[in-house]
Amino acid sequence: MHSRCLLSPVIACLLAFISPPASAQVRQSFTIDASFPGGNILVNKIEGETVTLGPDQRDSVVPWFYWYYRVTGAGGKRLTFVLGRDNLGARGPAVSLDAGRTWNWLGGQAVTDGAFTFQFPVKADDVRFSVGMPYLRANLDACLARHRDNPFLHLEVLTKTRKDRDVPVVRIADPKGMSRYAVAITGRHHCCEMMASYALEGLVEGALADDPAGRWLRANVDFLFAPFMDTDGAEDGDQGKNRAPFDHNRDYAGDPPRYPEVAALKKRLPEWSAGRPLLFLDLHDPALRTDIHETVHFLEPEERDMAARMDKLCTALEREQQGPILYRKAHNLRFGAGYNTHIARPSPLSAGWARSLPNTLLGCTVEIAYANAAGCEVNAHSARELGRDIAVAFMHFLREEHATAVGK
Numbered sequence: 001m002h003s004r005c006l007l008s009p010v011i012a013c014l015l016a017f018i019s020p021p022a023s024a025q026v027r028q029s030f031t032i033d034a035s036f037p038g039g040n041i042l043v044n045k046i047e048g049e050t051v052t053l054g055p056d057q058r059d060s061v062v063p064w065f066y067w068y069y070r071v072t073g074a075g076g077k078r079l080t081f082v083l084g085r086d087n088l089g090a091r092g093p094a095v096s097l098d099a100g101r102t103w104n105w106l107g108g109q110a111v112t113d114g115a116f117t118f119q120f121p122v123k124a125d126d127v128r129f130s131v132g133m134p135y136l137r138a139n140l141d142a143c144l145a146r147h148r149d150n151p152f153l154h155l156e157v158l159t160k161t162r163k164d165r166d167v168p169v170v171r172i173a174d175p176k177g178m179s180r181y182a183v184a185i186t187g188r189h190h191c192c193e194m195m196a197s198y199a200l201e202g203l204v205e206g207a208l209a210d211d212p213a214g215r216w217l218r219a220n221v222d223f224l225f226a227p228f229m230d231t232d233g234a235e236d237g238d239q240g241k242n243r244a245p246f247d248h249n250r251d252y253a254g255d256p257p258r259y260p261e262v263a264a265l266k267k268r269l270p271e272w273s274a275g276r277p278l279l280f281l282d283l284h285d286p287a288l289r290t291d292i293h294e295t296v297h298f299l300e301p302e303e304r305d306m307a308a309r310m311d312k313l314c315t316a317l318e319r320e321q322q323g324p325i326l327y328r329k330a331h332n333l334r335f336g337a338g339y340n341t342h343i344a345r346p347s348p349l350s351a352g353w354a355r356s357l358p359n360t361l362l363g364c365t366v367e368i369a370y371a372n373a374a375g376c377e378v379n380a381h382s383a384r385e386l387g388r389d390i391a392v393a394f395m396h397f398l399r400e401e402h403a404t405a406v407g408k
Protein backbone atom coordinates (compact mmCIF):
# COMPACT_ATOMS: atom_id res chain seq x y z
CA MET A 1 0.00 0.00 0.00
CA HIS A 2 1.26 3.45 -0.82
CA SER A 3 2.24 5.43 2.23
CA ARG A 4 -0.24 8.21 1.49
CA CYS A 5 -3.08 5.80 2.11
CA LEU A 6 -2.11 5.77 5.76
CA LEU A 7 -3.11 9.41 6.22
CA SER A 8 -6.73 10.37 6.53
CA PRO A 9 -7.79 13.57 4.72
CA VAL A 10 -8.58 15.25 8.02
CA ILE A 11 -5.19 14.43 9.52
CA ALA A 12 -3.52 15.56 6.33
CA CYS A 13 -5.35 18.84 6.58
CA LEU A 14 -4.16 19.32 10.16
CA LEU A 15 -0.60 18.47 9.17
CA ALA A 16 -0.80 21.04 6.44
CA PHE A 17 -1.74 23.56 9.03
CA ILE A 18 0.50 22.73 11.98
CA SER A 19 3.63 21.11 10.58
CA PRO A 20 6.67 23.40 10.49
CA PRO A 21 7.82 23.99 6.91
CA ALA A 22 10.87 22.12 5.68
CA SER A 23 12.09 25.37 4.25
CA ALA A 24 12.27 28.12 6.85
CA GLN A 25 11.84 30.67 4.08
CA VAL A 26 8.14 29.83 3.63
CA ARG A 27 5.65 30.56 6.34
CA GLN A 28 3.18 27.73 5.96
CA SER A 29 -0.21 29.11 6.70
CA PHE A 30 -2.36 27.57 3.98
CA THR A 31 -4.67 24.65 4.49
CA ILE A 32 -5.68 21.86 2.16
CA ASP A 33 -8.93 20.01 2.69
CA ALA A 34 -11.70 18.10 0.97
CA SER A 35 -14.48 18.61 3.51
CA PHE A 36 -17.20 19.63 1.07
CA PRO A 37 -19.48 17.86 -1.41
CA GLY A 38 -17.42 15.87 -3.91
CA GLY A 39 -14.17 16.42 -2.00
CA ASN A 40 -11.43 13.80 -2.28
CA ILE A 41 -7.72 14.13 -1.43
CA LEU A 42 -4.95 12.53 0.55
CA VAL A 43 -2.04 14.82 1.40
CA ASN A 44 1.15 12.84 1.70
CA LYS A 45 3.80 15.46 2.30
CA ILE A 46 4.28 19.21 2.48
CA GLU A 47 7.80 20.52 2.04
CA GLY A 48 8.05 24.27 1.78
CA GLU A 49 6.11 25.28 -1.30
CA THR A 50 5.73 21.73 -2.63
CA VAL A 51 2.75 19.57 -1.73
CA THR A 52 2.67 15.88 -2.61
CA LEU A 53 -0.84 14.49 -2.71
CA GLY A 54 -3.11 12.11 -4.55
CA PRO A 55 -6.55 10.57 -4.89
CA ASP A 56 -8.19 8.80 -1.98
CA GLN A 57 -9.07 5.41 -3.48
CA ARG A 58 -11.59 4.48 -0.79
CA ASP A 59 -13.16 1.17 -1.82
CA SER A 60 -12.03 1.11 -5.46
CA VAL A 61 -10.00 -2.02 -6.17
CA VAL A 62 -8.21 -0.62 -9.24
CA PRO A 63 -6.25 2.64 -8.74
CA TRP A 64 -8.31 5.49 -10.16
CA PHE A 65 -7.65 9.21 -10.56
CA TYR A 66 -10.48 11.29 -9.10
CA TRP A 67 -9.46 14.04 -6.70
CA TYR A 68 -10.91 17.41 -5.69
CA TYR A 69 -9.42 19.65 -3.00
CA ARG A 70 -9.58 23.19 -1.64
CA VAL A 71 -6.66 25.42 -0.70
CA THR A 72 -7.34 28.30 1.64
CA GLY A 73 -5.01 30.97 3.01
CA ALA A 74 -2.59 30.74 0.08
CA GLY A 75 -3.28 34.18 -1.45
CA GLY A 76 -0.15 35.50 -3.13
CA LYS A 77 1.76 32.22 -2.76
CA ARG A 78 3.20 30.09 -5.52
CA LEU A 79 2.75 26.42 -4.72
CA THR A 80 3.64 23.24 -6.56
CA PHE A 81 1.31 20.24 -6.34
CA VAL A 82 2.72 16.82 -7.13
CA LEU A 83 -0.09 14.42 -8.09
CA GLY A 84 1.61 11.92 -10.39
CA ARG A 85 1.29 11.51 -14.15
CA ASP A 86 -1.62 9.11 -13.93
CA ASN A 87 -3.77 11.60 -12.02
CA LEU A 88 -3.62 14.57 -14.40
CA GLY A 89 -5.50 14.74 -17.69
CA ALA A 90 -4.66 16.14 -21.10
CA ARG A 91 -5.35 19.76 -20.10
CA GLY A 92 -3.90 19.59 -16.62
CA PRO A 93 -5.97 20.24 -13.51
CA ALA A 94 -9.22 22.18 -13.48
CA VAL A 95 -9.11 25.28 -11.27
CA SER A 96 -11.96 27.22 -9.68
CA LEU A 97 -11.52 30.62 -8.03
CA ASP A 98 -15.18 30.85 -6.97
CA ALA A 99 -15.61 27.91 -4.62
CA GLY A 100 -16.38 25.39 -7.35
CA ARG A 101 -19.03 27.33 -9.27
CA THR A 102 -17.00 27.81 -12.46
CA TRP A 103 -13.92 26.00 -13.71
CA ASN A 104 -11.11 26.35 -16.21
CA TRP A 105 -8.38 23.95 -17.25
CA LEU A 106 -4.98 25.18 -16.18
CA GLY A 107 -3.60 23.67 -19.40
CA GLY A 108 -1.44 20.72 -20.32
CA GLN A 109 1.60 22.98 -20.58
CA ALA A 110 1.30 23.72 -16.85
CA VAL A 111 2.07 20.08 -16.00
CA THR A 112 5.61 18.72 -15.75
CA ASP A 113 6.39 15.23 -14.52
CA GLY A 114 3.00 14.83 -12.88
CA ALA A 115 3.16 18.17 -11.06
CA PHE A 116 1.82 21.67 -11.61
CA THR A 117 2.60 25.03 -10.09
CA PHE A 118 -0.06 27.60 -9.33
CA GLN A 119 0.37 31.29 -8.53
CA PHE A 120 -2.48 32.12 -6.17
CA PRO A 121 -4.07 35.51 -6.73
CA VAL A 122 -3.51 37.71 -3.69
CA LYS A 123 -7.20 37.85 -2.77
CA ALA A 124 -8.03 34.21 -3.59
CA ASP A 125 -9.01 32.61 -0.32
CA ASP A 126 -10.83 29.53 -1.63
CA VAL A 127 -9.18 27.94 -4.63
CA ARG A 128 -10.38 24.53 -5.77
CA PHE A 129 -8.43 22.07 -7.86
CA SER A 130 -9.73 18.88 -9.41
CA VAL A 131 -8.96 16.31 -12.05
CA GLY A 132 -12.13 17.53 -13.78
CA MET A 133 -14.93 20.04 -13.29
CA PRO A 134 -16.99 18.65 -10.41
CA TYR A 135 -20.75 18.45 -10.93
CA LEU A 136 -22.89 17.83 -7.86
CA ARG A 137 -26.52 17.84 -6.83
CA ALA A 138 -26.26 21.61 -6.31
CA ASN A 139 -25.35 22.01 -9.99
CA LEU A 140 -28.43 20.06 -11.07
CA ASP A 141 -30.63 22.12 -8.75
CA ALA A 142 -29.22 25.34 -10.22
CA CYS A 143 -30.03 24.08 -13.72
CA LEU A 144 -33.58 23.10 -12.77
CA ALA A 145 -34.13 26.43 -11.01
CA ARG A 146 -33.57 28.19 -14.33
CA HIS A 147 -36.60 26.30 -15.72
CA ARG A 148 -38.68 26.28 -12.54
CA ASP A 149 -41.88 27.47 -14.21
CA ASN A 150 -41.74 25.15 -17.21
CA PRO A 151 -44.87 22.95 -17.09
CA PHE A 152 -43.05 20.09 -18.86
CA LEU A 153 -40.39 19.78 -16.16
CA HIS A 154 -40.81 17.61 -13.06
CA LEU A 155 -38.31 16.71 -10.38
CA GLU A 156 -39.07 13.40 -8.70
CA VAL A 157 -37.36 11.13 -6.20
CA LEU A 158 -36.38 7.74 -7.60
CA THR A 159 -35.51 6.31 -4.19
CA LYS A 160 -33.40 6.98 -1.11
CA THR A 161 -29.72 6.05 -0.95
CA ARG A 162 -28.13 3.99 1.78
CA LYS A 163 -27.18 7.30 3.41
CA ASP A 164 -30.75 8.56 3.14
CA ARG A 165 -30.15 11.02 0.31
CA ASP A 166 -32.83 11.58 -2.31
CA VAL A 167 -31.96 10.12 -5.71
CA PRO A 168 -33.29 12.63 -8.22
CA VAL A 169 -35.12 11.84 -11.41
CA VAL A 170 -35.87 14.62 -13.87
CA ARG A 171 -38.87 14.13 -16.10
CA ILE A 172 -39.66 16.22 -19.15
CA ALA A 173 -43.06 15.24 -20.42
CA ASP A 174 -46.17 16.75 -21.92
CA PRO A 175 -48.54 17.28 -18.98
CA LYS A 176 -51.50 16.82 -21.35
CA GLY A 177 -50.89 13.21 -22.30
CA MET A 178 -48.61 10.29 -23.00
CA SER A 179 -45.95 10.88 -25.64
CA ARG A 180 -45.17 8.41 -28.39
CA TYR A 181 -41.54 7.74 -27.44
CA ALA A 182 -39.63 7.21 -24.21
CA VAL A 183 -36.03 8.40 -23.81
CA ALA A 184 -34.05 7.59 -20.67
CA ILE A 185 -30.65 9.06 -19.89
CA THR A 186 -28.51 7.98 -16.96
CA GLY A 187 -25.27 9.34 -15.58
CA ARG A 188 -22.76 8.73 -12.82
CA HIS A 189 -23.03 4.97 -12.57
CA HIS A 190 -19.35 5.67 -12.00
CA CYS A 191 -19.71 8.59 -9.67
CA CYS A 192 -16.41 10.30 -10.46
CA GLU A 193 -17.32 10.78 -14.13
CA MET A 194 -18.52 14.33 -13.81
CA MET A 195 -17.91 15.72 -17.30
CA ALA A 196 -20.71 13.50 -18.60
CA SER A 197 -23.07 15.34 -16.25
CA TYR A 198 -22.66 18.56 -18.22
CA ALA A 199 -23.71 16.66 -21.36
CA LEU A 200 -26.72 15.31 -19.47
CA GLU A 201 -27.58 18.87 -18.44
CA GLY A 202 -27.29 19.91 -22.08
CA LEU A 203 -29.73 17.16 -23.01
CA VAL A 204 -32.17 18.49 -20.38
CA GLU A 205 -31.81 21.98 -21.79
CA GLY A 206 -32.15 20.72 -25.35
CA ALA A 207 -35.41 19.00 -24.46
CA LEU A 208 -36.65 22.22 -22.83
CA ALA A 209 -35.36 24.57 -25.54
CA ASP A 210 -37.68 27.00 -27.23
CA ASP A 211 -36.55 25.96 -30.69
CA PRO A 212 -37.92 23.57 -33.34
CA ALA A 213 -36.10 20.51 -31.94
CA GLY A 214 -37.17 21.26 -28.37
CA ARG A 215 -40.78 21.74 -29.41
CA TRP A 216 -40.80 18.53 -31.44
CA LEU A 217 -39.21 16.57 -28.61
CA ARG A 218 -41.68 17.84 -26.01
CA ALA A 219 -44.58 16.93 -28.28
CA ASN A 220 -43.33 13.42 -29.00
CA VAL A 221 -41.01 12.26 -26.24
CA ASP A 222 -41.31 11.52 -22.56
CA PHE A 223 -37.82 12.00 -21.05
CA LEU A 224 -36.57 10.42 -17.87
CA PHE A 225 -33.16 11.55 -16.62
CA ALA A 226 -31.40 9.81 -13.73
CA PRO A 227 -28.38 12.09 -13.34
CA PHE A 228 -26.80 10.47 -10.26
CA MET A 229 -26.99 6.69 -10.39
CA ASP A 230 -24.44 6.64 -7.56
CA THR A 231 -25.76 9.58 -5.60
CA ASP A 232 -23.85 8.95 -2.36
CA GLY A 233 -20.61 8.40 -4.24
CA ALA A 234 -20.95 11.66 -6.19
CA GLU A 235 -21.66 13.75 -3.09
CA ASP A 236 -19.03 11.97 -0.98
CA GLY A 237 -16.37 12.27 -3.68
CA ASP A 238 -15.73 8.56 -4.16
CA GLN A 239 -14.01 7.12 -7.20
CA GLY A 240 -16.94 4.75 -7.74
CA LYS A 241 -15.28 3.06 -10.70
CA ASN A 242 -14.43 -0.53 -9.79
CA ARG A 243 -15.93 -0.09 -6.35
CA ALA A 244 -15.72 -3.32 -4.30
CA PRO A 245 -17.21 -5.84 -4.73
CA PHE A 246 -18.55 -4.35 -7.99
CA ASP A 247 -19.61 -0.90 -9.03
CA HIS A 248 -23.04 0.49 -9.85
CA ASN A 249 -22.67 -0.23 -13.56
CA ARG A 250 -21.99 -3.90 -12.84
CA ASP A 251 -25.09 -4.33 -10.69
CA TYR A 252 -27.83 -4.93 -13.25
CA ALA A 253 -27.71 -8.73 -13.25
CA GLY A 254 -28.24 -8.88 -9.49
CA ASP A 255 -31.56 -10.08 -8.16
CA PRO A 256 -32.02 -8.03 -6.15
CA PRO A 257 -29.42 -5.45 -7.17
CA ARG A 258 -26.93 -4.37 -4.51
CA TYR A 259 -27.49 -0.61 -4.86
CA PRO A 260 -30.85 1.09 -4.20
CA GLU A 261 -30.54 3.39 -7.23
CA VAL A 262 -30.13 0.39 -9.56
CA ALA A 263 -32.94 -1.57 -7.94
CA ALA A 264 -35.26 1.44 -8.26
CA LEU A 265 -34.37 2.14 -11.90
CA LYS A 266 -34.85 -1.51 -12.88
CA LYS A 267 -38.36 -1.26 -11.50
CA ARG A 268 -39.15 2.24 -12.71
CA LEU A 269 -37.95 2.16 -16.29
CA PRO A 270 -40.23 -0.63 -17.58
CA GLU A 271 -43.21 0.83 -15.70
CA TRP A 272 -42.58 4.33 -16.99
CA SER A 273 -41.81 3.42 -20.59
CA ALA A 274 -44.96 1.27 -20.60
CA GLY A 275 -44.17 -0.52 -23.85
CA ARG A 276 -43.37 2.64 -25.81
CA PRO A 277 -40.33 2.58 -28.12
CA LEU A 278 -37.42 3.33 -25.77
CA LEU A 279 -34.05 4.97 -26.29
CA PHE A 280 -31.60 4.50 -23.44
CA LEU A 281 -28.22 6.24 -23.19
CA ASP A 282 -25.87 5.75 -20.27
CA LEU A 283 -23.34 8.59 -20.13
CA HIS A 284 -19.78 8.04 -18.93
CA ASP A 285 -16.31 9.51 -19.01
CA PRO A 286 -13.63 7.03 -20.05
CA ALA A 287 -10.11 6.64 -18.68
CA LEU A 288 -8.12 9.84 -18.31
CA ARG A 289 -5.52 9.53 -21.08
CA THR A 290 -4.55 7.55 -24.20
CA ASP A 291 -5.81 8.04 -27.74
CA ILE A 292 -8.92 5.87 -27.65
CA HIS A 293 -10.16 7.63 -24.54
CA GLU A 294 -9.63 11.18 -25.73
CA THR A 295 -12.71 11.19 -27.93
CA VAL A 296 -16.48 11.15 -27.68
CA HIS A 297 -17.48 7.64 -28.60
CA PHE A 298 -20.57 5.48 -28.54
CA LEU A 299 -20.16 1.80 -27.69
CA GLU A 300 -21.78 -0.27 -30.40
CA PRO A 301 -24.21 -2.91 -29.09
CA GLU A 302 -23.69 -6.53 -29.96
CA GLU A 303 -27.25 -6.80 -31.34
CA ARG A 304 -27.16 -6.01 -35.06
CA ASP A 305 -30.51 -4.21 -35.21
CA MET A 306 -29.49 -1.93 -32.37
CA ALA A 307 -26.04 -1.38 -33.87
CA ALA A 308 -27.78 -0.22 -37.07
CA ARG A 309 -29.98 2.17 -35.07
CA MET A 310 -26.97 3.51 -33.21
CA ASP A 311 -25.37 4.19 -36.56
CA LYS A 312 -28.45 6.19 -37.64
CA LEU A 313 -28.43 8.22 -34.44
CA CYS A 314 -24.71 8.91 -34.76
CA THR A 315 -25.09 9.85 -38.42
CA ALA A 316 -27.65 12.45 -37.40
CA LEU A 317 -25.38 13.72 -34.62
CA GLU A 318 -22.39 14.01 -36.93
CA ARG A 319 -24.48 15.81 -39.54
CA GLU A 320 -26.44 18.17 -37.29
CA GLN A 321 -23.92 19.06 -34.56
CA GLN A 322 -23.41 22.73 -33.82
CA GLY A 323 -21.32 22.70 -30.64
CA PRO A 324 -17.58 23.18 -30.18
CA ILE A 325 -16.86 19.46 -29.67
CA LEU A 326 -16.50 17.94 -33.11
CA TYR A 327 -18.01 14.47 -32.80
CA ARG A 328 -16.91 11.91 -35.37
CA LYS A 329 -18.78 8.65 -35.94
CA ALA A 330 -15.46 7.04 -36.80
CA HIS A 331 -14.50 7.34 -33.11
CA ASN A 332 -17.27 4.94 -32.04
CA LEU A 333 -16.08 1.66 -30.62
CA ARG A 334 -17.40 -1.27 -32.62
CA PHE A 335 -18.57 -4.31 -30.74
CA GLY A 336 -15.60 -6.61 -30.24
CA ALA A 337 -13.06 -3.77 -30.47
CA GLY A 338 -11.00 -2.33 -27.63
CA TYR A 339 -12.81 -2.71 -24.33
CA ASN A 340 -16.25 -3.05 -25.97
CA THR A 341 -16.40 -6.81 -25.65
CA HIS A 342 -18.81 -7.46 -22.80
CA ILE A 343 -21.05 -10.43 -23.58
CA ALA A 344 -22.12 -11.78 -20.18
CA ARG A 345 -25.75 -12.92 -19.98
CA PRO A 346 -27.67 -11.48 -18.33
CA SER A 347 -25.66 -8.32 -18.77
CA PRO A 348 -24.59 -6.67 -15.51
CA LEU A 349 -24.30 -3.34 -17.38
CA SER A 350 -27.08 -0.75 -17.43
CA ALA A 351 -27.06 -0.44 -21.22
CA GLY A 352 -27.04 -4.23 -21.63
CA TRP A 353 -29.94 -4.56 -19.23
CA ALA A 354 -31.86 -1.81 -21.07
CA ARG A 355 -31.34 -3.66 -24.35
CA SER A 356 -32.99 -6.70 -22.84
CA LEU A 357 -36.30 -4.85 -22.41
CA PRO A 358 -38.75 -5.80 -25.16
CA ASN A 359 -39.57 -2.22 -26.14
CA THR A 360 -36.00 -0.91 -26.46
CA LEU A 361 -35.05 0.54 -29.85
CA LEU A 362 -31.52 1.29 -28.75
CA GLY A 363 -29.57 1.06 -25.50
CA CYS A 364 -25.94 2.06 -25.45
CA THR A 365 -23.11 3.62 -23.51
CA VAL A 366 -21.63 6.97 -24.51
CA GLU A 367 -18.14 7.93 -23.41
CA ILE A 368 -17.22 11.62 -23.23
CA ALA A 369 -13.53 12.37 -22.78
CA TYR A 370 -12.66 14.34 -19.65
CA ALA A 371 -10.72 17.18 -21.23
CA ASN A 372 -9.69 16.55 -24.80
CA ALA A 373 -12.05 15.11 -27.43
CA ALA A 374 -9.92 14.58 -30.53
CA GLY A 375 -8.36 18.00 -30.08
CA CYS A 376 -11.55 19.79 -28.96
CA GLU A 377 -11.63 21.15 -25.43
CA VAL A 378 -14.18 19.45 -23.19
CA ASN A 379 -15.45 21.83 -20.53
CA ALA A 380 -18.76 22.65 -18.88
CA HIS A 381 -19.92 24.70 -21.86
CA SER A 382 -18.78 22.43 -24.68
CA ALA A 383 -20.07 19.29 -22.94
CA ARG A 384 -23.48 20.97 -22.47
CA GLU A 385 -23.52 21.87 -26.14
CA LEU A 386 -22.72 18.25 -27.01
CA GLY A 387 -25.77 17.27 -24.95
CA ARG A 388 -27.91 19.72 -26.89
CA ASP A 389 -26.58 18.30 -30.14
CA ILE A 390 -27.50 14.78 -29.00
CA ALA A 391 -31.03 16.02 -28.22
CA VAL A 392 -31.34 17.36 -31.77
CA ALA A 393 -30.02 14.04 -33.09
CA PHE A 394 -32.78 12.28 -31.13
CA MET A 395 -35.36 14.28 -33.04
CA HIS A 396 -33.90 13.33 -36.43
CA PHE A 397 -33.47 9.71 -35.41
CA LEU A 398 -37.01 9.34 -34.05
CA ARG A 399 -38.56 11.08 -37.05
CA GLU A 400 -36.74 8.63 -39.28
CA GLU A 401 -37.84 5.71 -37.12
CA HIS A 402 -41.41 6.94 -37.31
CA ALA A 403 -41.27 7.27 -41.09
CA THR A 404 -39.85 3.74 -41.34
CA ALA A 405 -42.53 2.35 -39.04
CA VAL A 406 -45.35 4.10 -40.93
CA GLY A 407 -43.93 2.97 -44.26
CA LYS A 408 -43.94 -0.69 -43.23
Ligand SMILES: [Zn+2]
Nearest residue numbers: 190193284285
Ligand atom coordinates in the same frame (compact mmCIF):
# COMPACT_ATOMS: atom_id res chain seq x y z
ZN1 LIG B 1 -17.84 4.89 -16.51
